[in-house]
Amino acid sequence: MxxxxxxxxxxxxxxxxxxxxxxxxxxxxxxxxxxxxxxxxxxxxxxxxxxxxxxxxxxxxxxxxxxxxxxxxxxxxxxxxxxxxxxxxxxxxxxxxxxxxxxxxxxxxxxxxxxxxxxxxxxxxxxxxxxxxxxxxxxxxxxxxxxxxxxxxxxxxxxxxxxxxxxxxxxxxxxxxxxxxxxxxxxxxxxxxxxxxxxxxxxxxxxxxxxxxxxxxxxxxxxxxxxxxxxxxxxxxxxxxxxxxxxxxxxxxxxxxxxxxxxxxGDDMEAPIISGVAHDRTEAKITVVGLPDVPGTAARLFEIVAISGANIDMIVQNVSAQQTGLTDISFTLPAADAPAAIEALTKARADIGFDELLFDDQIGKLSLVGAGMKSSPGISAKLFGALRDAGINIEMITTSEIRISVVTRAEELDSAVRAVHSAFGLDSDGQAVVYGGTGR
Amino acid sequence: MxxxxxxxxxxxxxxxxxxxxxxxxxxxxxxxxxxxxxxxxxxxxxxxxxxxxxxxxxxxxxxxxxxxxxxxxxxxxxxxxxxxxxxxxxxxxxxxxxxxxxxxxxxxxxxxxxxxxxxxxxxxxxxxxxxxxxxxxxxxxxxxxxxxxxxxxxxxxxxxxxxxxxxxxxxxxxxxxxxxxxxxxxxxxxxxxxxxxxxxxxxxxxxxxxxxxxxxxxxxxxxxxxxxxxxxxxxxxxxxxxxxxxxxxxxxxxxxxxxxxxxxxGDDMEAPIISGVAHDRTEAKITVVGLPDVPGTAARLFEIVAISGANIDMIVQNVSAQQTGLTDISFTLPAADAPAAIEALTKARADIGFDELLFDDQIGKLSLVGAGMKSSPGISAKLFGALRDAGINIEMITTSEIRISVVTRAEELDSAVRAVHSAFGLDSDGQAVVYGGTGR
CATH class of the missing domain: 3.40.1160.10 (Acetylglutamate kinase-like)
Structure with a gap:
């Protein structure tokens, strides 16, 4: 056996x-x-x-x-x-x-x-x-x-x-x-x-x-x-x-x-395009405002964050405003890592040369995952459309070959998950069963 | 240090x-x-x-x-x-x-x-x-x-x-x-x-x-x-x-x-005659009645008890009655070992040849311990006298060089301990303190 x-x-x-x-x-x-x-x-x-x-x-x-x-x-x-x-x-x-x-x-x-x-x-x-x-x-x-x-x-x-x-x-x-x-x-x-x-x-x-x-x-x-x-x-x-x-x-x-x-x-054996919709409430967003838009700034910034022990997840850099030569960078990280990262960045403010730090721990992250995604065009459009129809604003977006993640307001995350789950036809007829707490 | x-x-x-x-x-x-x-x-x-x-x-x-x-x-x-x-x-x-x-x-x-x-x-x-x-x-x-x-x-x-x-x-x-x-x-x-x-x-x-x-x-x-x-x-x-x-x-x-x-x-440094009075309520007594009083009977008896896993403590053999050629042997052992010992003896009854077994778990044992005992005559007399004065009957006696133990009825053990403790002048003026349960 x-x-x-x-x-x-x-x-x-x-x-x-x-x-x-x-x-x-x-x-x-x-x-x-x-x-x-x-x-x-x-x-x-x-x-x-x-x-x-x-x-x-x-x-x-x-x-x-x-x-x-x-x-x-x-x-x-x-x-x-x-x-x-x-x-x-x-x-x-x-x-x-x-x-x-x-x-x-x-x-x-x-x-x-x-x-x-x-x-x-x-x-x-x-x-x-x-x-x-x-x-x-x-x-x-x-x-x-x-x-x-x-x-x-x-x-x-x-x-x-x-x-x-x-x-x-x-x-x-x-x-x-x-x-x-x-x-x-x-x-x-x-x-x-x-x-x-x-x-x-x-x-x-x-x-x-x-x-x-x-x-x-x-x-x-x-x-x-x-x-x-x-x-x-x-x-x-x-x-x-x-x-x-x-x-x-x-x-x-x-x-x-x-x-x-x-x-x-009741289950066809072909691999489905979408495996599921994951969500995460444990992250926070830090925005570094007024960074000089010159080569090496981002590298220096994320070096400092890395030394603080924080794991960066998503990063978005705004298009630089031509008049000022300044830009903003937002990134997400586990909320528990945020205090150390903020402390490290604050200390390095003169060195990096930014205006201010904004901190936001009221964010949620929704991720659509599926191996079939890479060969199926239109997945992102469908995702963004579903969120728009549900009246939910997207704050950040990242993608991998088999995943699209978006950041929303924390209080909108549940309805975002339900809307996307439904839009991709993942709903079943019955109801899932949950038995208790989670182990280690 | x-x-x-x-x-x-x-x-x-x-x-x-x-x-x-x-x-x-x-x-x-x-x-x-x-x-x-x-x-x-x-x-x-x-x-x-x-x-x-x-x-x-x-x-x-x-x-x-x-x-x-x-x-x-x-x-x-x-x-x-x-x-x-x-x-x-x-x-x-x-x-x-x-x-x-x-x-x-x-x-x-x-x-x-x-x-x-x-x-x-x-x-x-x-x-x-x-x-x-x-x-x-x-x-x-x-x-x-x-x-x-x-x-x-x-x-x-x-x-x-x-x-x-x-x-x-x-x-x-x-x-x-x-x-x-x-x-x-x-x-x-x-x-x-x-x-x-x-x-x-x-x-x-x-x-x-x-x-x-x-x-x-x-x-x-x-x-x-x-x-x-x-x-x-x-x-x-x-x-x-x-x-x-x-x-x-x-x-x-x-x-x-x-x-x-x-x-x-307040403490003279010479070793005292008596260290203390110990007591034990965990033993039981088995009496084997009507044993043939011939050489080897006791050896056979205690061999069987030993194989059952029981630890014998005290042993008393009665003087044999001349008419019958039969005798009785009493011994004490941890009460927890008694069931196994009784089972082993019952199985060997025909082999050893006794009339009956008596079991008694309502006994108590008092022991007087002191290194000075061996050089001080009259200790046993004083012990037995104290118990007599307290109206307590002695059922068995054993001695070592520095200990005398007696078996009494279980319900009389506490008063026996107090009587002996007092008779040997061990009482203090104050009262001892006990703090809680016992550890392992």
């Missing part, structure tokens, strides 16, 4: 009952003859509770200690999950990131994976055991210290083990049924996408879609790991992220395969 | 405020110029909560997974404690049992220490850092798996590191002010003992005194580690467990030393 890596987020293992539900799914997968590796996040709110405890003690916890603290969460969930599987008569062993062989650099809190040496995991599989791996954590072998991977760490752990073990599929179990054409909380008629390419998924994730972390998709694309995003609550077939759009979904249980076949009847 | 190992139990680190109080004490000790290693238990009820979670999943959790689960508790407390110390401007690093070099056998849940290789701890000390070590846990280097030491594991961890590092003293911080002449909850006039020998402390611990685990005292005696039992709540000078009764207490802070000198004024 297949080698399947399954990842369960915190909301899927929030209490004893949900751990038992997950254990049953894992046992089923094993008993169907598959080799199974499970990556698990900390239970429910454990991580937040630990962060809160640390915050009661200090406003600047040493990052090494913070990483040791947080990894306790997965240690609890992984051992409990192993016990629950064992109680079903299926052998299971749990392994910390260190024991499982996930080697990282020494950047506490946002460590990067250097290598995966899954010797103990392979041995456990060879003995017919289910191997449970703590998500989100690894070891730096130079210091022999525990590290955490930061945002999206557990998803990335799962894809990394899937790549290292040559798994047939990496199943990411979460609290939604898969990838949707838009956030179902904003667009109740959003449709689940059956398949999506890595590149489209990357654009969706980079544009604010939260189901899969950018980093995890990048890892999957680099190593060609098929990622199957699905719900641990409904058990339904979810969304396959892959480059081979024609193939079936690997690792389906018999009951899954039947459901997938039934679903196919 | 001195190298001091400090151990803090769960009740001393039950929340953020108590972690900060403990951190201040540690920082003071470090800032007074001492090298400091801290062993810490899991916060408050964490361990019980984890056990409860496991119990919701299975009645027989695999011991390997149980050990991984429980060690999460110390991982949380040690990293939080390191943060709290760091916030006071004193450098601190936390280490798991594995990182600290505590090597054990592979007996999950009750692992024995094989070796302590404190290389990382020594390096941290050399850099002037406070080293925080997770109590209760180690690593089995053959399997590379986490193990726990079982009851008294954190105290034993502290003494083991004190021995391996050649520490001047191992301070065990708990929720009482030290070792008392009796349990203050039963005898409100119990006095704190200033000093006690390892052997006396072993007899006290084996006889039911709960402040220090037997195992920890044994380890201390073997390696000659002075153990200072004291309260993390009051900060007062506690009880020194050592063989060198004449020496001062190592590792006292300036304010401690002053308090110790003041205390000395």
């Amino acid at each position: 297949a080698l399947i890596v399954q990842k369960y987020g915190g909301s899927s293992v929030s209490d004893a009952a949900s751990i038992q539900r997950v254990a049953r799914r894992i046992a089923q997968t094993r008993l169907a003859g598959n080799d199974v590796v499970v990556v698990v996040s900390a239970m429910g709110d454990t991580t937040d509770e630990l962060i809160d405890l640390a915050a009661q003690l200090t406003s600047a916890p040493p990052t090494r200690e913070m990483d040791i603290l947080l990894t306790a969460g997965e240690r609890i969930s992984m051992s409990l999950l192993a016990m629950a599987i064992d109680a079903l008569g299926v052998k299971a062993r749990s392994y910390t990131g260190q024991q499982a062989g996930l080697i990282t650099d020494a950047e506490y809190g946002r460590a990067k994976i250097i290598d995966v040496v899954p010797g103990r995991i392979q041995k456990a599989l060879d003995k017919g055991m289910v191997a449970i791996v703590a998500g989100f954590q690894g070891v730096n072998t130079e210091t022999n210290d525990v590290t955490t991977l930061g945002r999206g760490g557990s998803d990335t752990t799962a894809v990394a083990f899937a790549a290292a073990l040559g798994a047939d599929v990496c199943e990411i179990y979460t609290d939604v049924d898969g990838i949707f054409t838009a956030d179902p909380r904003i667009v109740p008629t959003a449709r689940q996408v059956a398949r999506i390419t890595y590149n489209e998924m990357l654009e969706m994730a980079a544009s604010g879609a939260k189901v899969l972390a950018l980093r995890c998709v990048e890892y999957g694309r680099r190593y060609g790991v098929p990622i199957h995003v699905r719900s641990s609550f409904s058990g339904r077939v979810g969304t396959l992220v892959t480059d081979e759009l024609g193939t079936g979904i690997p690792g389906l249980l018999p009951q899954d395969a039947q459901a997938a076949n039934e679903a196919k009847n | 001195a190298l001091i190992v400090q151990k803090y139990g769960g009740s001393s680190v039950s929340d953020a405020a108590s972690i900060q109080r403990v951190a201040r004490r540690i920082a003071q000790t470090r800032l007074a110029g001492n090298d400091v290693v801290v062993v810490v238990s899991a916060m408050g009820d964490t361990t019980d909560e984890l056990i409860d979670l496991a119990a919701q999943l299975t009645s027989a959790p695999p011991t390997r997974e149980m050990d991984i689960l429980l060690t999460a508790g110390e991982r949380i407390s040690m990293s939080l404690l390191a943060m709290a110390i760091d916030a006071l401007g004193v450098k601190a690093r936390s280490y798991t049992g594995q990182q600290a070099g505590l090597i054990t056998d592979a007996e999950y849940g009750r692992a024995k220490i094989i070796d302590v290789v404190p290389g990382r701890i020594q390096k941290a000390l050399d850099k002037g850092m406070v080293a925080i070590v997770a109590g209760f846990q180690g690593v089995n280097t053959e399997t590379n798996d986490v193990t726990t030491l079982g009851r008294g594991g954190s105290d034993t961890t502290a003494v083991a590191f004190a021995a391996a590092l050649g520490a001047d003293v191992c301070e065990i911080y708990t929720d009482v002010d030290g070792i008392f002449t009796a349990d203050p909850r039963i005898v409100p006039t119990a006095r704190q003992v200033a000093r006690i020998t390892y052997n006396e402390m072993l007899e006290m611990a084996a006889s039911g005194a709960k402040v220090l685990a037997l195992r920890c005292v044994e380890y201390g005696r073997r390696y000659g580690v002075p153990i200072h039992v004291r309260s993390s709540f009051s900060g007062r000078v506690g009880t020194l467990v050592t063989d060198e009764l004449g020496t001062g207490i190592p590792g006292l802070l300036p304010q401690d030393a002053q308090a110790a000198n003041e205390a000395k004024n």
Whole structure:
């Protein structure tokens, strides 16, 4: 049969009952003859509770200690999950990131994976055991210290083990049924996408879609790991992220395969032009007013912003006013990075020579993503038309080969998403289901 | 200055405020110029909560997974404690049992220490850092798996590191002010003992005194580690467990030393005859009635009990009745071991040839402990007299060189302890203070 890596987020293992539900799914997968590796996040709110405890003690916890603290969460969930599987008569062993062989650099809190040496995991599989791996954590072998991977760490752990073990599929179990054409909380008629390419998924994730972390998709694309995003609550077939759009979904249980076949009847297998509409409310806009329009100014400006640690997203430069020789540059960046960027720019004001800085954190970003876009003319016209018909003003525009993003007022973002979703015919008849909070 | 190992139990680190109080004490000790290693238990009820979670999943959790689960508790407390110390401007690093070099056998849940290789701890000390070590846990280097030491594991961890590092003293911080002449909850006039020998402390611990685990005292005696039992709540000078009764207490802070000198004024330095009165309510009595009084019967009987896993404590054999050639044997054992022992004996009834088994779990054991006992005649007479005067019947008696134990009815145990404590002049004028629950 297949080698399947399954990842369960915190909301899927929030209490004893949900751990038992997950254990049953894992046992089923094993008993169907598959080799199974499970990556698990900390239970429910454990991580937040630990962060809160640390915050009661200090406003600047040493990052090494913070990483040791947080990894306790997965240690609890992984051992409990192993016990629950064992109680079903299926052998299971749990392994910390260190024991499982996930080697990282020494950047506490946002460590990067250097290598995966899954010797103990392979041995456990060879003995017919289910191997449970703590998500989100690894070891730096130079210091022999525990590290955490930061945002999206557990998803990335799962894809990394899937790549290292040559798994047939990496199943990411979460609290939604898969990838949707838009956030179902904003667009109740959003449709689940059956398949999506890595590149489209990357654009969706980079544009604010939260189901899969950018980093995890990048890892999957680099190593060609098929990622199957699905719900641990409904058990339904979810969304396959892959480059081979024609193939079936690997690792389906018999009951899954039947459901997938039934679903196919209403789903034509040709790749759609548009995958979905993503949105992002976490960015802010900085406008630098009255910049001298001479070569090198923009370079100097963005150098300073980069040193402040901010990640620039969109940039728009106005046409220079001929009388003054001055121009304005607007750019967007994560709102959390804005204070540092503003401080750095203010300090460099004399050096760069601008008049003033304008700051605006009431913006929203809408992105239309689709691999078919590059071969279909008229997509932007249709997008701008839909926004115009909805009375929504566009403040900035950027495009990639498979994405068009626009900035709107924050309070108009929801209606913008609904208008565009509808204009591109993405609405379904039914209503999507959302099950709970989001895990780590 | 001195190298001091400090151990803090769960009740001393039950929340953020108590972690900060403990951190201040540690920082003071470090800032007074001492090298400091801290062993810490899991916060408050964490361990019980984890056990409860496991119990919701299975009645027989695999011991390997149980050990991984429980060690999460110390991982949380040690990293939080390191943060709290760091916030006071004193450098601190936390280490798991594995990182600290505590090597054990592979007996999950009750692992024995094989070796302590404190290389990382020594390096941290050399850099002037406070080293925080997770109590209760180690690593089995053959399997590379986490193990726990079982009851008294954190105290034993502290003494083991004190021995391996050649520490001047191992301070065990708990929720009482030290070792008392009796349990203050039963005898409100119990006095704190200033000093006690390892052997006396072993007899006290084996006889039911709960402040220090037997195992920890044994380890201390073997390696000659002075153990200072004291309260993390009051900060007062506690009880020194050592063989060198004449020496001062190592590792006292300036304010401690002053308090110790003041205390000395009311305390003559000659070793007292009696250290204290211990009691134990956890035992049960089995009487085997109508045994053939022939050589080898007792040996066969206790062989069977031993194989059942029960630890025998006291044994009394009646004088054989001449007419029948039959005798009775009574023995005590931990009540928890009784069901297995009874089952084993019942199965072997035909083989051994006895009439019936009587079971009694309503017994109490009182033990009078004192190194001066062996050179002071009349101690037993005085003990039995005190019990007679209080109208208390003695059911069994055993003695060692420095201990006399008697079994009474369970409901008479408290008054027996008070009567004996009083008869031996152990009562103080004041009242002892008890601060809270007991840690691990």
